[in-house]
Amino acid sequence: MDFLLTGLMQLADPWLAGVMVFGAILGVVVGAIPGAGAAVTISILLPSTFGMDPLSGMTLLLGVYCGSAYGSAIPAVLLNTPGSPVAVLTALEAKPFADRGEARRAMSLAYSSSFVGGVLAVLALMLLTKPLALIAKNFGSAEFAMLAISALVLVVVGHTGRRLEAMAALAFGLFLATVGIETAFSTQRYTFGQTWLLQGIPLVPLVIGLFAMSEALVQLTGPGGRSKEVPLAGRFFDGFLEVLKYPRTLFGSSFVGIIIGIMPGVGEFLAQQVNYVWARKLSPEGHLFGKGSPEGIIVSEATNNAVPPAALIPMLALGIPGEELTAMMLAVFLVHNVIPGPDLFINRPEFVAGLYWTLLVMNFVIIIFLMFATKWIAKAALVDKRFLGVTILTLSLIGTYASNYNFSDVGIAMFFGLLGYILRSHLWPLTPLLLGLVMGPIVEGRLRQALGGANGDLGIFVARPISAIIVGALSLLIILSVRDSLKNRKSRAAWQINES
Amino acid sequence: MVVEESEANRLESLLLNLIFAAVSAVLLGLLFVATKQGSANAGWWTRPALAPGVALALLLLANFLSLLRAVSDLRSAPATAEEWVDARAKIAGWLRPFEFLAYFAAYLWAIHVIGYVAATLAFVLWLLFRVGLRTSVWLLVGVALVAALVLIFRMGLGVWMPAPPLYDIFPDGVREILIRWF
Structure with a gap:
């Protein structure tokens, strides 16, 4: 109880409360702008958070993360364009609502299911993280190495239809992580005598280049223009109570979203697909799915919002980021020398408790804000894509140059901006690249520790029970997904088109 | 959709x-x-x-x-023949981002010469013009964007930028203000 009260006291700090509200509102707004979104905003904000205390920095980024999950429903309903890729199902289900003049009903269904999913996931975060960290205290390097590798395997397996591309992106990220001075013998790897590469590939310019600059380039070189708006018709509060008519779908989607969110490397997409399939099968109104089903919106939004807080569970308890946004947030931890993992609860309990409460209160702030501000935020969704490109590119300079005042950082950002642009236009996933870069040193360090303790005997990974279980599960998963990929080989033309 | x-x-x-x-x-x-x-x-x-x-x-x-x-x-x-034609056009399209990256590099250089505010204003207005947003409303929107960036990042978050030679022509008091806020 003292632990939780400590966190509540942190929230009484007006600065922290202000940062939380600002982050949440910013998240909702950027989530509502197709092409902006959490990844772009967090990558640009990342250097600014290094000057803040870790709790404020994390709160700002989490506000953007959670807020954007809510905000992405706005263009999905009003423009029939998902604000972020995870709102694709919402866009699909909301179109018939908008066509019937019930856009507000669809919106309130989305908001209320987002709220339930988000709050339940924060409660899960509060209840599960510490016990998981206590269990992890008994883990050795072999277990941590296998857990980290499982995140890498899952991120590849999760990209159904593009697994080879995901594997290449992950391997490239892992390679980039090895550039610079390695720790065992202090020798240089792939620096080619360039002093600016001695410290390795810096995370911030890479993230800004890959996620923000590439997005700006896509918008600037694209056709541009404004989307066509759907009138905000119907009664706003209709959907708020309507979600309670579908408790199985609402709570089931949230529960599955939490479970899949905890699994590193999987993310919202798979969670949504799993939920959508079972909800359609179990629902007496399953025939309505894809044709404007309230349950379809509930599944999509409850899952979307359950994943972000749940993704924090493995990061806080084990130090393993589950997806791109938590991987970016790991940088905030590292800059402030806050080491996520089992010892975090002993060393920085006030930080963890503060994080819990800000996340919980954030959901209330967002839902109240949306009740009153949807009409105005909907205008932001109509911004011209070319202007969005100009804004993002201008902001990218602040992020890259001003974080380190180093020209080579800007060069790195430009290189990854171009690479991201090319990869995006070929529908190659970017997340595995970032996860490879962030997880590379963790995996290498843990593997070296584990093998060092066993004098190089690879049997260490199957000699310890938990590690052996992970090895077995991963082997099975790899065999099954290779078999699945071979069995369901599509023609190149089919998988090149965005299947979402 | x-x-x-x-x-x-x-x-x-x-x-x-x-x-x-x-x-x-x-x-x-x-x-x-x-x-x-x-x-x-x-x-x-x-x-x-x-x-x-x-x-x-x-x-x-x-x-x-x-x-x-x-x-x-x-x-x-x-x-097919159409795919070959399409491929040539798409591969040529790979060069399109280079144009904007060149502007970005010029923007960075300009910051060191004329300062953050002037360089950002020139960069934003040129980009808006280049992508076809050329009405007076967009001009005002561009100016407002630069003002917001200065307000948030330079004045609010105190992000440092190098002092350009251009600021040397101003009296010391004005120069100090320009270096600190603009």
């Missing part, structure tokens, strides 16, 4: 796969040139070349398999 991703061309993808496979093969080929041996007495798991070697082997494998898939697909269904 509006999906904003473009459809890739098979020939364009083949070229990209070729480039990626070649780059990964070159990087793997450089493994023992770009890494040192380490101590001969230490275990195999401590070798500096191990981690990049494994990562690059995986990269080469994935790119090689992608390339094989692309080639086999094109052999089973050869590219």
Whole structure:
């Protein structure tokens, strides 16, 4: 109880409360702008958070993360364009609502299911993280190495239809992580005598280049223009109570979203697909799915919002980021020398408790804000894509140059901006690249520790029970997904088109 | 539903796969040139070349398999004349972002010469003009964007920017203000 009260006291700090509200509102707004979104905003904000205390920095980024999950429903309903890729199902289900003049009903269904999913996931975060960290205290390097590798395997397996591309992106990220001075013998790897590469590939310019600059380039070189708006018709509060008519779908989607969110490397997409399939099968109104089903919106939004807080569970308890946004947030931890993992609860309990409460209160702030501000935020969704490109590119300079005042950082950002642009236009996933870069040193360090303790005997990974279980599960998963990929080989033309 | 991703061309993808496979093969080929041996007495798991070697082997494998898939697909269904025309246009399109990256580099250079505010204003207004947003309303929006950036990042978050030679022409008091806030 003292632990939780400590966190509540942190929230009484007006600065922290202000940062939380600002982050949440910013998240909702950027989530509502197709092409902006959490990844772009967090990558640009990342250097600014290094000057803040870790709790404020994390709160700002989490506000953007959670807020954007809510905000992405706005263009999905009003423009029939998902604000972020995870709102694709919402866009699909909301179109018939908008066509019937019930856009507000669809919106309130989305908001209320987002709220339930988000709050339940924060409660899960509060209840599960510490016990998981206590269990992890008994883990050795072999277990941590296998857990980290499982995140890498899952991120590849999760990209159904593009697994080879995901594997290449992950391997490239892992390679980039090895550039610079390695720790065992202090020798240089792939620096080619360039002093600016001695410290390795810096995370911030890479993230800004890959996620923000590439997005700006896509918008600037694209056709541009404004989307066509759907009138905000119907009664706003209709959907708020309507979600309670579908408790199985609402709570089931949230529960599955939490479970899949905890699994590193999987993310919202798979969670949504799993939920959508079972909800359609179990629902007496399953025939309505894809044709404007309230349950379809509930599944999509409850899952979307359950994943972000749940993704924090493995990061806080084990130090393993589950997806791109938590991987970016790991940088905030590292800059402030806050080491996520089992010892975090002993060393920085006030930080963890503060994080819990800000996340919980954030959901209330967002839902109240949306009740009153949807009409105005909907205008932001109509911004011209070319202007969005100009804004993002201008902001990218602040992020890259001003974080380190180093020209080579800007060069790195430009290189990854171009690479991201090319990869995006070929529908190659970017997340595995970032996860490879962030997880590379963790995996290498843990593997070296584990093998060092066993004098190089690879049997260490199957000699310890938990590690052996992970090895077995991963082997099975790899065999099954290779078999699945071979069995369901599509023609190149089919998988090149965005299947979402 | 509006999906904003473009459809890739098979020939364009083949070229990209070729480039990626070649780059990964070159990087793997450089493994023992770009890494040192380490101590001969230490275990195999401590070798500096191990981690990049494994990562690059995986990269080469994935790119090689992608390339094989692309080639086999094109052999089973050869590219049409339209696909060739489309591929040429799409490959030429790879150069389009270079134009904007060149503006970005010029923007960075300009910051060192005329200062953050003037360089940002010029960059934003030029980009808006370049992409076709040329009305007076967009001009005002551009100015407002720059004002917001200065307010948030320079004045609010105190982000430092280098003092340009241009500020030297102003009296000391004004110069101090310009360096601090603009």
